[in-house]
Amino acid sequence: MNSTIIFGVLLFTMAIGWLEASIGLSTRTITEKQGRNVVLSCQFERLTDRDRVMWSKNGIVLSVNQEISGDKQKYEIIGKYDLIIKNIVGNDDGHYLCQNFDQRLSMTIILTVLTRPTKPELYQTNETLVEDNLAVFICSTQGGNPSPTYTWLINQIPINGSYFTVSSNTSELRLPLEKRFHNEQLICQVNNKALENPLSTSRTLNIQYKPEINLRHGQTLVTNLNLLVIENDRLTLDCQIQSNPSIIEPIAWLKNGVSMTGINSPSLTLQTIKRSDEGEYTCMTSNSIGRGQASVHIRVQYAPIIRLTGGGVISENKRLVLTCIVDAYPSIDSYEWYKNDEKLNISSLTSSYIIDKISKYDTGIYKCLAKNSLKYSNGSSIEKFDKTQTRVTVEYTPIVTSLTPILALDLFTLNIKLQCDIDSYPESTIIWTYNDRQIFNSNKYSIIKNKTSSYLIIQQLQSNFDYGFYSCNASNKLGKNSTTIQLRSKDIPETPTNVNITSLTYSSISLKWQPGFDGGWPQSYWVSLNNSLWKETNESQYTFINLKHSQTYNIIIRAQNRLGQSQNSASIQAQTKDVPITKEDLPQIEYSTIYYSEKILDYRLNNSSFISLKVPLCLRINIYNHSSICERIVTSSGVIKLDEQYLLNILNVSMCVDQYEDYCGQTRSVETKRELAFNWIFILIASIIIVFFLILLGLCIFCIIQNHKRRRNKNHDIITSSLKKPSPQHPIVIESTHSPHKLFSYSEQQLQSSFSKIAEIQKIDQFKDKQTNRLIVTTTTSTGTNGNFSSSTSGSSDPIISNPNSSSLSGSDQLTVTDFYPISTVTTNPNDLPLPSAQNDLLWSQSQYGSYGFPFYTTTNNMHEIISNKNHTKEDSAESGYSTPSKMNHQSKKTVYEVVV
Incomplete structure (x- = not known):
């Protein structure tokens, strides 16, 4: 220490x-x-x-x-x-x-x-929180270095700093209460540098407010003061209430401020909306804080209802006013006016149709149609309309006309009918006069009348006094009118009048005139050009063509019937148009091609010269034995569709002035292109291939037939040459039989079938006698050792005969052609040979077949006899019909087989 x-x-x-x-x-x-x-x-x-x-x-x-x-x-x-x-x-x-x-x-x-402050504490000074009142909240904390800062929030949204104050360890918030703060979290946060995250405390606000009411139409919240509905629809209004504390009075509905008795539910339903239902509807209720209500003005929309004023009977030249009076909501979008179901071309916004000076042509049925659009709450709309009509009848003075103002007839003509047509409203009174004297029904005159016409019938023209002017007079309350018909004798025609030029081009003049009276006979017209070229026509119009441009022509017209020509002539002077271009300045044709498959003419002009021209042009196509055609063109290149009849006859083309086909530039020849369609090419190729195969098939068949003939001729020559040799002394004759017996079986003989030599065996058929159907066979005298035979044949062309050792059948027990011929002598006439007994003959049966391709052999005595020139032994004759003779012991013995294919 x-x-x-x-x-x-x-x-x-x-x-x-x-x-x-x-x-x-x-x-x-x-x-x-x-x-x-x-x-x-x-x-x-x-x-x-x-x-x-x-x-x-x-x-x-x-x-x-x-x-x-x-x-x-x-x-x-x-x-x-x-x-x-x-x-x-x-x-x-x-x-x-x-x-x-x-x-x-x-x-x-x-x-x-x-150092960190302590967790804040939040206090409320007001006993209750009421909407629109001021509430005081205190937030306090202890400690903290540096001093903490305060933040106030409602539902995580910071409150403006002007609403709160901060002292050493305390903050005071003075908040005006609103209904929207109800059930929201009021948060107080403190923070300083010692904190990683702010410290906070919160409190749920319980705001008391008067009932808040919203009106809902279907699924849509009514936010506007006006609600549009459509007449005859169904309407339901729902009253949605939010209240804290709960309401203490039942819900009440008011219309235009007047309570609707008997309705206390949150919903108001109008089953069928009428126009009388329009008005302001209010839903109202209250709690301890106050009274709440919501209102909406219901506007009923309905289609137009139209009433049309004006119309009826009106005198000519008066003013007509037709007015469409409409009751509709919303207002009319457009109007439409019709006369006799035909729409009139007037503004769609006017509700009146006015004619300042009406005429008889304005008579008819007039219709007014008005449209408006009714809108639904979902934004869609529907168009509605209404229409009504009225009849307008115009009164007017009579209009009297005649189709034949002049009538030429011969004396003593019977039943002359004069006709006048009357158009009037109201109906007119008709009077016929002659030389200002009224005509009545008599033996000479008859008057027939209907609504629109009147007829004066003269029984007979008795003298020249009956010629003259007959008047048809019509009158009604508005006035009178008349027309005159001249009755005269037949004469030359009158001179044509009103000659007019209807068309002028560079090379043509067209004119038209008004015919005069024909004099009672059919008339025609003579038209002259410069008093030198006269043309006759039955029409009241004519066109001169192939004229020169910029030339003046005098045209004269006369009428003619069977009595002669008109006394005077009508004349007019006309000048053809001037061509503003020379032939050298016409565009050059660079190429022109005809495509036959598409039936078109493809052309192209010099583009620079074509663009600079203002003159209409045409492409002249010269056709063999036909007049040329000139197709107007508007572009420097293109195609012209051609008739099929012209395709093969087109000579050349040239560029001309439109409507002046003789004023042309240089001609150009036309190229042609024939294009085959794909299907025609395919058909052509297929046809060639088919013909080629048919020819090839025919050649193959021909070769097969020729080869078959050559083989038959060769076989015939071989046998013929063999028959020409010296005949043997002892021929063998084989006859047919019908008693089948096997000489031997295939299993006993153990011989291999030789199908390749069937053709050699078939040669035997050529040695049959045509009369007796017998096979003539000659035998030979042969000697051999140990079953081997030797023979010599001369002068034979048959390879089997000339060389028996080369045959596949030689040296075997099978029959070959050489077995039927003698080596030394051959007879050429089988009829001269002595025939042995039929009982000792071998019989050839072509109808019998053995198994595996070997034949059957039969005799008349059910036994086989082997015919030989020499050395016949008893053993040979006593052999079984099914035994096979042995060549080893019998040198001259041969067996005959029948092979059938």
């Missing part, structure tokens, strides 16, 4: 002395959050282990060199006298001094500890 005191006194003495002479190097500031460790460093130059370094806080020594004089759990010296302060708290704030006694140096470090 004493030593500690002495140590402290010593340190104090040293510090006092050192302070008097030490030099301060620097002052540093360190800020750190509460609860962390902080390191304070002494940064002296040339610091050694012998230097004496002391740490102190606010004059209290904490350590000297490595020795801690304070709380050793709190402080620690590391490295070159660096001081560690562990788990700092707010009390660790202060000035820390590091002193080097040997160097008389010092360093000051100001430590600031950031």
Whole structure:
């Protein structure tokens, strides 16, 4: 204890002395959050282990060199006298001094500890929170370095800072209450640098408010003051109420401020909307805070209802006003007016139709149609309309006309009918006069009348006094009118009048005139050009063609009937148009091609010269034995569709002035291109291939037939040459039989079938006698050893006969052609040969077949006899019919086989 005191006194003495002479190097500031460790460093130059370094806080020594004089759990010296302060708290704030006694140096470090405030607490000063009142809320906290900041939020939305104040550890919020804050969270947050996240507290607001009412139409919330509905539809209004506290009165519905009795439910339904239902509808209720209501004005939309004024009977030249009076909501979008079901071309916005000076042609049925659009609450609309009509009848003075104002007849003509047509309203009174004297029904005159016509019938023209002017007079309450018909004798026609030019081109003049009276006979017209070229026509018009441009022509017209020509003639002067271009300036044709498959003429002109021209042009196509045609063109290149009859007769083309086909440029020949369609090419190729195969097939058949003939002729020549040789002395005759018996079986003989030599066996058929159907066979005299026979044949062309050893059947028990011929002698006439007994003859049966291609053999005595020239033994004649003779023991013995294919 004493030593500690002495140590402290010593340190104090040293510090006092050192302070008097030490030099301060620097002052540093360190800020750190509460609860962390902080390191304070002494940064002296040339610091050694012998230097004496002391740490102190606010004059209290904490350590000297490595020795801690304070709380050793709190402080620690590391490295070159660096001081560690562990788990700092707010009390660790202060000035820390590091002193080097040997160097008389010092360093000051100001430590600031950031401390956390406590969790805030939120208080409400108002007993209840009522809408539109001012509520006061207090939020408080303790501690914290630096002092905490406050933030107020409603449902995570910050409140404007003008609504709250902040003192040392408290914030006060003065909040105007609104209904929308009900059930929202009021949050108070505190924060400073020591906190990682702000500290907060909250409170649920319970705002009391009067009932809030919304009206809903179907699924749509009514937000406008007006609600459009359509007449005869169904309407339902739902009253949706929000209230805190609950309502204390039942729901009430009002129309135009008057309570609707008997309706207390949240829904109001109008089953069929009428126009009388239009008005303001209100839903109303209340609670302890106050009364709430919502209103909407229902506007009933309906289709137009039209009433048409004006019309009826009106006199000619009066003013007509037709007015469409419409009752509709919304207002009319458009009007339409019709006369006799034909739409009139007037503005769609006018509701009146006016005729300032009406005439008889305005008589008819007039119709007015009005449209409007009715809108639904979902934004769609429907168009509605109504229409009505009225009849307008115009009164007018009679209009009297005659189709034949002049009538030429011969004397003593019977039943002359004069007709006049009357158009009037009201109906007219008709009077016929002759030379201003009224005509009545008599033996000479008859008057017939209907609604629109009147007829004066003269029984007979008795004298020239009956010729003259007959008048048809019509009158009604509005006035009168008449027409005159001249009855005269037949004469030459009158001169045509009103000659007019109807068309002028570079090379043609067209004119038309008004015919005069024909004199009672059919008339025609003679038209002259410059009094030299006369043309006759039955029409009252004519066209001169092939004229020259810019030339003046005098045209004269006369009428003619069977009595002669008109006394005078009508004349007119006309000049053809001038061509504003020379032939040399016409565009050149660069190419022209006819495509037969498409039936078109493709052309192209010189584009530069074509564009500069303002004259209409045509492409003249000259056709063989036909008049040319000139097709108007508007582009420098294109195609012209041609008739099929002209395709093969086109000679050339040229460029001409339109309507002046003789004024043309140079002609150009036409190229032609014949294009075959794909299907025709395919058909052509297929046809060639088919014909080729047919020819090839015919050649093959011809070759097969020729080959077959050659083979038959060759076989015939071989046998013929064989028959011409000397005949044998003892021929063998084989006759037909019908008793089938096998000479031997295939299994006993064990011979291989030789189908390749069937043709050789078939040659035997050529040796049959045509009369007896017998096969004539000659035998030979042969000698051999051990069953081998030798023969010699000369003069035979048959390879089988000439070379018996080459046959596949030679040397075997099968029959070959050589077995039927003698080696030395051959007879050429089989009828001269002696025939043996029929019982000893071998019979050839072509109708019998053996198995595996071998024949059957039969005899009349059910046994086979082998016919031979020499050395017949008893053993041979006594053999079984099914035994096979052996060549080893019988040198001249042969067996005859029948092979049937």
